[in-house]
Amino acid sequence: MKTVEKRIRECVAKGNKAFIPYMMAGDGGLDSLKDKLLFLEECGATAIEIGIPFSDPVADGEVIQRAGERALADGVTLRKVLDELVRFKGEVSVPLIIMTYLNPILAYGINSFIERCEKIGIGGLIIPDLPLEEDGLLRNGLEGTDIALIPLVSLTSSLERIVNIAKQAEGFIYAVTVNGITGVRNEFEDKLSAHLKRVKEESSVPVLAGFGISTSQQVEQLGAQADGVIVGSAIVDALHRDDLEVIRGLMRTCTMEINNSATS
Numbered sequence: 001m002k003t004v005e006k007r008i009r010e011c012v013a014k015g016n017k018a019f020i021p022y023m024m025a026g027d028g029g030l031d032s033l034k035d036k037l038l039f040l041e042e043c044g045a046t047a048i049e050i051g052i053p054f055s056d057p058v059a060d061g062e063v064i065q066r067a068g069e070r071a072l073a074d075g076v077t078l079r080k081v082l083d084e085l086v087r088f089k090g091e092v093s094v095p096l097i098i099m100t101y102l103n104p105i106l107a108y109g110i111n112s113f114i115e116r117c118e119k120i121g122i123g124g125l126i127i128p129d130l131p132l133e134e135d136g137l138l139r140n141g142l143e144g145t146d147i148a149l150i151p152l153v154s155l156t157s158s159l160e161r162i163v164n165i166a167k168q169a170e171g172f173i174y175a176v177t178v179n180g181i182t183g184v185r186n187e188f189e190d191k192l193s194a195h196l197k198r199v200k201e202e203s204s205v206p207v208l209a210g211f212g213i214s215t216s217q218q219v220e221q222l223g224a225q226a227d228g229v230i231v232g233s234a235i236v237d238a239l240h241r242d243d244l245e246v247i248r249g250l251m252r253t254c255t256m257e258i259n260n261s262a263t264s
């Protein structure tokens with residue numbers, strides 16, 4: 001079992017929910033990356049998702065697009081982010097998950113990228129534009145490493161597809177809660193509960209819900225139906241505004257007891 005999965009399971013075994021915050025690498029300067037990671041760790045993050053800025057972020061909403069643009073304007077690249085992570089390797093102890101579109105990895109070179117991630121001790125990869133059918137591209141090179149290739153399942157995935165994704169899943173399944181792009185939402189579709197239940201039934205790895213979650217109430221609502229949550233835009237926005245209390249508050253919800261009624 002890969003470390004990311006182990007950490008999520010430990011968290012759930014204690015009666016808590018996993019909380020994975022997402023941040024955009026290089027937003028606010030790459031030299032602040034380490035302090036931001038340490039802050040998120042101190043707030044109780046189970047793992048941290050680090051976004052790599054990219055020119056065509058097709059799955060990203062306004063808040064994350066803007067954060068990516070700020071980082072790109074500052075000259076941040078995948079290579080610079082990895083170099084920075086190597087520099088303070090071992091100082092952050094929660095697993096780090098790299099979220100990037102496929103293109104920067106291809107430009108970097110798949111083998112060099114995997115080697116570099118291993119050197120840093122990266123715990124997982126989320127690559128939204130790498131479908132199951134094509135993921136051998138990375139899966140083969142990741143075999144025998146502690147780097148989990150974390151798949152996404154959407155509300156529109158067929159049962160057959162969910163089953164196939166679940167069979168190969170490592171780390172956890174990222175259950176996307178909305179049809180659309182990242183960004184805060186006021187409401188979720190009624191069918192989401194049944195969908196999460198179905199994904200959990202099919203999956204032998206933990207299932208985390210992400211997209212659109214920005215309030216403690218939503219963390220609680222979605223957390224109750226999954227093994228944990230991923231929060232992006234609300235964290236990116238709070239880090240940008242330096243509103244650290246918002247982040248502390250959101251993460252605190254996950255260490256409180258969340259009623260599991262929807263999944264039991």
Ligand SMILES: O=P(O)(O)OC[C@@H](O)[C@@H](O)c1c[nH]c2ccccc12
Nearest residue numbers: 022059128182183211212231232233
């Ligand atoms: O921002 P939101 O709605 O809280 O969603 C999480 C999300 O930001 C993060 O996991 C993420 C950022 N970019 C992505 C692209 C695809 C999948 C996931 C992501």
